[in-house]
Amino acid sequence: MNDALYDQAIIAEARSKTGAGRLEAPSITAECDNPLCGDRIALDLLVDGGKVADIAHKTRGCLLTQASASLLARHAKDASAADARELRDAVSAFLHGKDDERFAILTPVRNAKSRWDCVTLPFQALSDAISDLEKRS
DSSP: OOTTTSOHHHHHHHHHOTTBSOOSSOSEEEEEEETTTTEEEEEEEEEETTEEEEEEEEEESOHHHHHHHHHHHHHHTTOBHHHHHHHHHHHHHHHTTOOOGGGGGGGGGGGOGGGHHHHHHHHHHHHHHHHHHHHHO
8 A cells, every 4th residue: 555645534434434335215316436446426415405414425445535425425425416416627727736625635646647437436426426416307
């Protein structure tokens, strides 16, 4: 394990498992995977009044994907569709160097471009879920 990449903050976030599990009756479920490394997420959203009322995820992957899914669960609650897309774009901008304290623990990943997909996978699942939900409306 690369100690510089998997620092204590990332390990702690992954272990917190914020939002881990499944929802009983989600409005939408999106599944995303990274075929290169095997990371996989199933993201359940309960949407009410155009906002994410509840969120849960079943994540199988590296510590980076697990930490990212936990961050997503923490920041996506009460998000509108526009907020969800902003989160996806913001994590990408962060990896490219734009400061954003919501993602500060992911700073070590900025220098490991080959691992960016691990971090963005849960946020892509959120964006896909919102897009699919909008298509149904």
